[in-house]
Amino acid sequence: MLRLVDFSETSLVVTLLTRDLGRISALAKGARRLKGPFEGSLDLLSVCRVTLIAKPGDTLDLLTESKLRRRFRGGERSLSRTYAGYYIAETLRWWLDDAERHEAVFDLTLSALALIDGNGPIPETLLAFDCQCLRLLGHAPTTEVCCVCGQKMGHKLASQTGHIAFSVEGGGVVCANCRPRQTSLALLSKPAVGALQELVQPLGNSADSQPTSGAGEQRYDFPLSSLLPRVPETSYPELRGLISRYMQTLLGRSLRMQPYLPTTMR
Ligand SMILES: [Zn+2]
Known part of the structure; x- marks a missing residue:
């Protein structure tokens, strides 16, 4: 609901x-x-x-x-778990169009809610949820090739300051050659780009949702929790900021619950 x-x-x-x-x-x-x-x-x-x-x-x-x-009992436990639940409901309302089938997004949502309603860490869960949602809906940010010219980034990734440019409108990293012509750039540290790359990877072997035998009916598991350790505490603030900005650009609006997102992992 x-x-x-x-x-x-x-x-x-x-x-x-x-x-x-x-x-x-x-x-x-x-x-x-x-x-x-x-x-x-x-x-x-x-x-x-x-x-x-x-x-x-x-x-x-x-x-x-x-x-x-x-x-959903998050509300009986803490305000932050309630807000995290509201955030998920709000993003899904904006991401999805009516009557478009998204089985993996459904399974991902159940996994995220189970973590939030249980003892899962909220910052990591919401960030991993957003990244996987972006991927499943075809908006995964590119991290390996320049989103403008398509050239493989490799060692050219970093500028002299050690930061990598990310185009919020282009939805990916930008190489040094293309960089001067781009607007709406964010600067990311190398560890943040590395973590982002892992967070938008497909999970599991063939399909994301693995059927598990439940009592009486088919159930599916989306292994979201396996991604949580991949969120480095030091890169969390820049990744959270980037993903929120990127989502705002894609959706053409800011989400009401975005200001309530955790700003650090502590
Ligand atoms: Zn380029």
């Missing part, structure tokens, strides 16, 4: 991220009644098994059934 908006005295419009259908909005009739048909399962970031009736044209789909699988 990414968003719940009151529709009438008794009904809600819910925005859902589904594994099979991507992001969808649906009308949940009776959801605001005390003893509604959804048994309290409709809650921000709760994971549910739902039944939908598709409606033609512009009419909202109808949510007819929802069984709670897991409730």
Whole structure:
């Protein structure tokens, strides 16, 4: 559940991220009644098994059934875990278009929420989530070749000060030759570029989400936690700043929850 908006005295419009259908909005009739048909399962970031009736044209789909699988409890633990959850819900609402299927993004989201709702470290989890989301949606920043001329960077990566230029609009590192003609450049340290390169790599062998046998039904694991140790504490602030700026450029807007992101790993 990414968003719940009151529709009438008794009904809600819910925005859902589904594994099979991507992001969808649906009308949940009776959801605001005390003893509604959804048994309290409709809650921000709760994971549910739902039944939908598709409606033609512009009419909202109808949510007819929802069984709670897991409730997001970050809010009962700390404000930072609540904000981290809100951040994920907000980014997904902006990243995804309606009814575009993104199974791996769904699995990635469940992994990130499990970490935030558990004892996972928030700064690393959100940064790794953003980087993998960018990759899965085809926006992975390039780190090995110049994003302007396509030349392999290699030893030419660093300028004399040891920093590497990154074009926020071009979505990647920029070589020394192309650098003077670029605007909107950020400067990154070498360790930060190295960490970024690892954070946007595909995970796992063939597919990102590995099916695991759960009780009664197929479940999928996105190995997000394997990426968390790759975030170096010293490079975190510059990487966080860069990814936020890059996302703002891609989305054409700043996100409401971005100012609440952790600025350091401590
Ligand atoms: Zn170049």
